[in-house]
Amino acid sequence: xxxxxxxxxxxxxxxxxxxxxxxxxxxxxxxxxxxxxxxxxxxxxxxxxxxxxxxxxxxxxxxxxxxxxxxxxxxxxxxxxxxxxxxxxxxxxxxxxxxxxxxxxxxxxxxxxxxxxxxxxxxxxxxxxxxxxxxxxxxxxxxxxxxxxxxxxxxxxxxxxxxxxxxxxxxxxxxxxxxxxxxxxxxxxxxxxxxxxxxxxxxxxxxxxxxxxxxxxxxxxxxxxxxxxxxxxxxxxxxxxxxxxxxxxxxxxxxxxxxxxx
Amino acid sequence: xxxxxxxxxxxxxxxxxxxxxxxxxxxxxxxxxxxxxxxxxxxxxxxxxxxxxxxxxxxxxxxxxxxxxxxxxxxxxxxxxxxxxxxxxxxxxxxxxxxxxxxxxxxxxxxxxxxxxxxxxxxxxxxxxxxxxxxxxxxxxxxxxxxxxxxxxxxxxxxxxxxxxxxxxxxxxxxxxxxxxxxxxxxxxxxxxxxxxxxxxxxxxxxxxxxxxxxxxxxxxxxxxxxxxxxxxxxxxxxxxxxxxxxxxxxxxx
Numbered sequence: 001x002x003x004x005x006x007x008x009x010x011x012x013x014x015x016x017x018x019x020x021x022x023x024x025x026x027x028x029x030x031x032x033x034x035x036x037x038x039x040x041x042x043x044x045x046x047x048x049x050x051x052x053x054x055x056x057x058x059x060x061x062x063x064x065x066x067x068x069x070x071x072x073x074x075x076x077x078x079x080x081x082x083x084x085x086x087x088x089x090x091x092x093x094x095x096x097x098x099x100x101x102x103x104x105x106x107x108x109x110x111x112x113x114x115x116x117x118x119x120x121x122x123x124x125x126x127x128x129x130x131x132x133x134x135x136x137x138x139x140x141x142x143x144x145x146x147x148x149x150x151x152x153x154x155x156x157x158x159x160x161x162x163x164x165x166x167x168x169x170x171x172x173x174x175x176x177x178x179x180x181x182x183x184x185x186x187x188x189x190x191x192x193x194x195x196x197x198x199x200x201x202x203x204x205x206x207x208x209x210x211x212x213x214x215x216x217x218x219x220x221x222x223x224x225x226x227x228x229x230x231x232x233x234x235x236x237x238x239x240x241x242x243x244x245x246x247x248x249x250x251x252x253x254x255x256x257x258x259x260x261x262x
Numbered sequence: 263x264x265x266x267x268x269x270x271x272x273x274x275x276x277x278x279x280x281x282x283x284x285x286x287x288x289x290x291x292x293x294x295x296x297x298x299x300x301x302x303x304x305x306x307x308x309x310x311x312x313x314x315x316x317x318x319x320x321x322x323x324x325x326x327x328x329x330x331x332x333x334x335x336x337x338x339x340x341x342x343x344x345x346x347x348x349x350x351x352x353x354x355x356x357x358x359x360x361x362x363x364x365x366x367x368x369x370x371x372x373x374x375x376x377x378x379x380x381x382x383x384x385x386x387x388x389x390x391x392x393x394x395x396x397x398x399x400x401x402x403x404x405x406x407x408x409x410x411x412x413x414x415x416x417x418x419x420x421x422x423x424x425x426x427x428x429x430x431x432x433x434x435x436x437x438x439x440x441x442x443x444x445x446x447x448x449x450x451x452x453x454x455x456x457x458x459x460x461x462x463x464x465x466x467x468x469x470x471x472x473x474x475x476x477x478x479x480x481x482x483x484x485x486x487x488x489x490x491x492x493x494x495x496x497x498x499x500x501x502x503x504x505x506x507x508x509x510x511x512x513x514x515x516x
Contacts, residue, residue: 194390197361238387239362239412240310241327246387 105153331414358420449473
């Protein structure tokens, strides 16, 4: 069963990427959605993260770790825009890092993120589990990048909404460092209603068929108590008129690596 | 529509006053509602500025975005009857919606055909969970809180909108006051001021010794105000009444 999933996923990735490359270049990422989504609201480029009200759960509770997974690749790519012209729904991720003891913003914390492109493939020369055998995936570095928090504890990425792959819900990986010290490695999730909305309304997501894994049956965050366990890892998501998304998440760490109590 | 007011009763108002006096938090009015296909609609929608309006960061109308279909909305009518200018916070919760909600507020009137008319404040984006914006309302003014689907026909099964502090419900009648003056600026007594509504129905009043007149309990709507005097001619004025009007003065023509 697992093998079948993997094989079908590899085939899908290989096929999907060609489509993505054809659609994603030239017209610009936002222009690739067809008429319905072609109007670009300039506000998105100027989005002011101070405008957002953070969720009550996004206070200063220590962010717990989660599995690194097999798809990490040390890119050392310091960049905010990690789309590399690939097709997909533009999504701004705004992280705020705070001190779990004082609740104050922490500057100088590097956030290294990685996730799939719109058709569910990771980039970089890693396990074929992560991106099939397409050499284009392995040569690319899309959806990977590093940013360092500013004086307000904020770090922003411009990326694509991740596409699904079999067996996992939609997620973003992140590892945080202060200098060379790894503080926490974890994963963040989207409300399933956001993924449903994106996958129903936007190319290339809408052409890929139904995903088989949601938050409740994900092998990392799923299970009987998923609805409460997911809250500290859930993005708060907003939409602008050009359909692009703005997602915020507060991450709380200590000044030395600390493991959450089980 | 199906809006349910969950508090904001007279008792809550008394409590609110007591809490304000004690320097404590303000009382809130929470409304649970749904956006349904039978709700009123308007064409197009407010653009998204990316910045929520706030008392400290007042936003101009972000402009109108052309939508592919009509937008369903709920409207809540309030009035600032506190006796002074007051600031209100609107919290919107879209957790019970399948997608996103948009929120905006208007001062004095709301015209679904002109979304920037009387614009007061709004969210800077469609929100999928919870978000808030704030603004200041002059004393005695009506204001209108709009809760809308973000995309045409997206609807919303259940939302909550909370206004803090709890405002009065909108006044439906208003006063109109002013003076009738001679060409030299003196108050003209015993002049007859006539108010004519859109249906042609008239009511009138007579100025006092200083030329002062007033109408009370005027229902919102469009009116023509004119003055009848044996000594002077006066230009009529068109009035759009959706809040108390003062200084509606008439000066005689020779």
